[in-house]
Amino acid sequence: MDVLEAIMTRRMVGKVRPERPRREEIETLLRAAVRAPNHRLTEPWRFVVLTGPALDELGEVFAQILRTVKPEATEEELNRERAKPHRAPVIIAVACLKGRDPIETHENIVATAAAIQNILLAAHGMGLGAYLRTGETAYHPSLLRWLGLPEDAQFMGFIYLGYPAPDAPPRQTPRRPIEEVTEWRGWP
Numbered sequence: 001m002d003v004l005e006a007i008m009t010r011r012m013v014g015k016v017r018p019e020r021p022r023r024e025e026i027e028t029l030l031r032a033a034v035r036a037p038n039h040r041l042t043e044p045w046r047f048v049v050l051t052g053p054a055l056d057e058l059g060e061v062f063a064q065i066l067r068t069v070k071p072e073a074t075e076e077e078l079n080r081e082r083a084k085p086h087r088a089p090v091i092i093a094v095a096c097l098k099g100r101d102p103i104e105t106h107e108n109i110v111a112t113a114a115a116i117q118n119i120l121l122a123a124h125g126m127g128l129g130a131y132l133r134t135g136e137t138a139y140h141p142s143l144l145r146w147l148g149l150p151e152d153a154q155f156m157g158f159i160y161l162g163y164p165a166p167d168a169p170p171r172q173t174p175r176r177p178i179e180e181v182t183e184w185r186g187w188p
Contacts, residue, residue, distance in 0.1 A: 006121045011172045013129025016162025020051055020089035021128055026161070029092070032122035036114035044108035045115045048093040048147045055085040061146045065137045081137070088131070088160035092119065093147055096154045105154075112156050119159055129164035132157050 001009075026049055033045060050058055059082035066073050066081045085091060096112035099105035116132060123130040134157045137143060144153055 001125050003121075006125045009172070010121055010124040011170075012131045013164045013168050014087070014131045014160075015165040015168040016088050016129040016160070017165050018089055019163060021161060021163065025126060025128065026090060026092070028126065029119045029122050029128075029161075032118045033115040036111055036118050038111040038114075039107045040104060042097070042099065042104065042108055042111070044097040044099070045112045046095045046097065046149055046153065048095075048149075050085070050091045050093060051089060055089075055091065056082075058085040058091070058146075059083060061143060062137050065140045065142060068142070069136070069140070084135075088129075088162045090161040092159040092161065094119075094156040094159060095144065095147065095149045096156055097150065098152045098154070109154060109156075112154075116156060116159065123159075123161060127163070129162055129168060131160040133160060134158070 030047055030049075033047065034043065036045070038044070062081035062084055063078040066078060070077075094112065094116055096108050099108045120130050120132065134155075138155050138157065141151060144151060144155060149155075
């Protein structure tokens with residue numbers, strides 16, 4: 001699959017099989033990630049790869065965060081939070097380090113977003129299913145602490161990974177035509 005085909009056919013795959021991708025496959029995704037453009041070569045991206053018992057631990061962190069922000073949460077709601085990490089056998093948590101000034105911070109965020117896109121495209125090209133998620137818990141400071149990341153890091157998202165389930169919907173999210181979002185200047 002060439003790059004343009006990967007870009008045009010990539011989709012979020014929210015339903016994956018339970019078997020875990022091999023570590024070598026995840027390492028390939030991470031090598032693709034760090035090839036993202038990065039203006040000042042700050043390499044601001046940080047990745048935490050979670051699987052097995054770490055998914056249980058993340059689920060407990062999700063439940064604790066929910067308890068903090070919604071003390072009246074029911075046991076059913078807490079259990080739903082605990083189950084969220086088990087939607088895929090591997091999760092890559094992605095964060096971005098703060099820059100030395102607001103411009104560098106912005107550039108770091110852009111570079112880390114590009115790293116995420118590289119992971120999503122590489123996963124698609126390798127036949128893996130991937131889904132980028134955030135959610136309310138992603139912005140709670142205790143998540144960064146649990147991940148071992150600096151308090152001022154910007155959490156960027158969870159990439160859920162696995163092999164696509166046979167009944168995963170093969171749909172792509174529609175996009176507006178480029179004519180609606182593009183202004184051409186200086187072109188005949």
